[in-house]
Amino acid sequence: MTKKLYIKTYGCQMNVYDSERMAEALGGQGYVETQSPDDADMILLNTCHIREKAAEKVYSELGRFKGLKAEKPDLKIGVAGCVAQAEGQEIMRRQPMVDLVVGPQSYHRLPEMEAKTRVGEKALDTDFPEEDKFEHLKSRPKAKRAPSAFLTVQEGCDKFCAFCVVPYTRGAEVSRPVERILTEARDLVERGVREITLLGQNVNAYHGAGADGSDWSLAQLIWALDKVDGLERIRFTTSHPNDMSDDLIEAHGTCAKLMPYLHLPVQSGSDKILKRMNRAHTADSYLRLIERIRAVRPDILMSGDFIVGFPEETEEDFQATLDLVKEVQYGYAYSFKYSTRPGTPAAERPQVDAAAADDRLQRLQARITDDQRLIQDSMVGREVGVLFEKPGRKLGQMVGKSDYLHAVHVADCPAQVGELRRVRIVDSGANSLAGELVD
Numbered sequence: 360m361t362k363k364l365y366i367k368t369y370g371c372q373m374n375v376y377d378s379e380r381m382a383e384a385l386g387g388q389g390y391v392e393t394q395s396p397d398d399a400d401m402i403l404l405n406t407c408h409i410r411e412k413a414a415e416k417v418y419s420e421l422g423r424f425k426g427l428k429a430e431k432p433d434l435k436i437g438v439a440g441c442v443a444q445a446e447g448q449e450i451m452r453r454q455p456m457v458d459l460v461v462g463p464q465s466y467h468r469l470p471e472m473e474a475k476t477r478v479g480e481k482a483l484d485t486d487f488p489e490e491d492k493f494e495h496l497k498s499r500p501k502a503k504r505a506p507s508a509f510l511t512v513q514e515g516c517d518k519f520c521a522f523c524v525v526p527y528t529r530g531a532e533v534s535r536p537v538e539r540i541l542t543e544a545r546d547l548v549e550r551g552v553r554e555i556t557l558l559g560q561n562v563n564a565y566h567g568a569g570a571d572g573s574d575w576s577l578a579q580l581i582w583a584l585d586k587v588d589g590l591e592r593i594r595f596t597t598s599h600p601n602d603m604s605d606d607l608i609e610a611h612g613t614c615a616k617l618m619p620y621l622h623l624p625v626q627s628g629s630d631k632i633l634k635r636m637n638r639a640h641t642a643d644s645y646l647r648l649i650e651r652i653r654a655v656r657p658d659i660l661m662s663g664d665f666i667v668g669f670p671e672e673t674e675e676d677f678q679a680t681l682d683l684v685k686e687v688q689y690g691y692a693y694s695f696k697y698s699t700r701p702g703t704p705a706a707e708r709p710q711v712d713a714a715a716a717d718d719r720l721q722r723l724q725a726r727i728t729d730d731q732r733l734i735q736d737s738m739v740g741r742e743v744g745v746l747f748e749k750p751g752r753k754l755g756q757m758v759g760k761s762d763y764l765h766a767v768h769v770a771d772c773p774a775q776v777g778e779l780r781r782v783r784i785v786d787s788g789a790n791s792l793a794g795e796l797v798d
């Protein structure tokens with residue numbers, strides 16, 4: 360009998376990838392995905408622990424499922440992801456209706472865990488096991504896929520930024536071997552994928568074993584993927600400035616499949632704060648790095664992450680962040696108010712006044728929004744590649760992503776889903792661009 364699985368995904372793209380793998384793993388147990396929790400036999404929350412709000416959302420969401428569970432005692436509720444990893448037992452204590460808690464390194468054990476919950480037992484696994492979970496998370500062969508897919512190549516982080524839980528929840532840096540990634544990429548392409556985004560918490564620190572036994576860099580992996588027929592676009596995220604090696608910078612100038620978009624978080628523009636964050640770079644070294652990248656790929660669109668209100672950040676430090684943003688001109692940037700994460704070094708330090716942090720966040724976001732708008736508007740009149748992903752809301756319209764990751768819609772568009780076409784941008788709207796096919 361088929362059972363229905365409802366997965367809700369929070370947080371980063373790696374969680375999106377993990378949710379797909381979990382759905383496939385549970386597919387072997389007879390589960391098919393449903394878009395609604397109401398008719399589910401199993402609800403799985405794939406959680407994020409990066410900021411306080413993210414974890415609190417999980418608890419309030421669980422509260423909302425209480426009624427469902429009361430109506431349907433056979434319903435199984437599971438918590439996966441980084442909150443599961445960080446809080447394990449605590450989740451079951453706070454929400455006794457939770458049947459299953461699984462950390463990101465144990466997803467391949469989900470089928471056994473699900474079986475345990477079927478006989479009324481609780482299942483909890485937050486180990487960092489020896490075996491390679493990806494090898495046990497083989498996907499269902501030949502199921503059709505959307506044109507753009509994520510592929511995790513690296514997990515964990517050894518950088519220990521003073522604010523961040525990732526090194527604790529995802530563990531130490533691990534890179535998957537090159538051959539396994541290439542096999543997965545070829546399989547994705549056979550199933551309709553044209554664009555792959557390589558994922559890792561610190562993806563440019565990738566150093567997976569190559570066929571020759573030596574460790575390959577991310578650039579070497581990208582060049583190997585460049586040779587996969589049918590794969591048309593390659594992206595990667597998220598990167599640390601200190602791991603932008605020469606070969607990776609060079610690839611941005613020479614590898615045609617590597618898209619002109621780079622997410623390179625800096626977090627702050629103040630050297631004092633960067634030092635206290637344990638970032639091991641300065642604002643100036645970051646700016647010089649971007650100069651080198653722009654020298655080989657002048658049109659590259661930069662994206663970044665920022666934290667405001669980090670312990671001991673003064674108005675002057677914040678001004679340095681605004682200066683840096685002004686200098687870089689980000690096409691996209693994500694900014695967050697510092698959130699105290701228990702167990703991280705910065706949690707113990709004197710905190711910035713919440714109202715001051717709120718005010719800085721607003722000012723930073725206003726600045727970033729202005730830049731984003733300018734850059735999006737500057738696309739008008741240009742010709743860009745667009746990979747079409749789905750029909751638009753209007754009849755005959757198609758929607759896709761440009762090389763620079765802007766959403767683009769084309770009216771009366773003969774292009775099919777999965778086609779990469781040249782498009783002339785004719786208008787810039789609130790959240791997307793309008794274009795016309797070139798020929």
Ligand code: 5AD
Pocket residue numbers: 409410522523524624626664665666695696697698699700
């Ligand atoms: N508080 C606020 N933002 C954080 N980030 C990571 N940890 C925290 C925290 N404790 C942000 C960083 C990172 C992004 C994924 O989330 O900017 O790059």
Ligand code: SF4
Pocket residue numbers: 516517518519520523524525526560561599
């Ligand atoms: Fe967290 Fe990124 Fe710093 Fe690693 S490099 S500790 S994932 S912010």
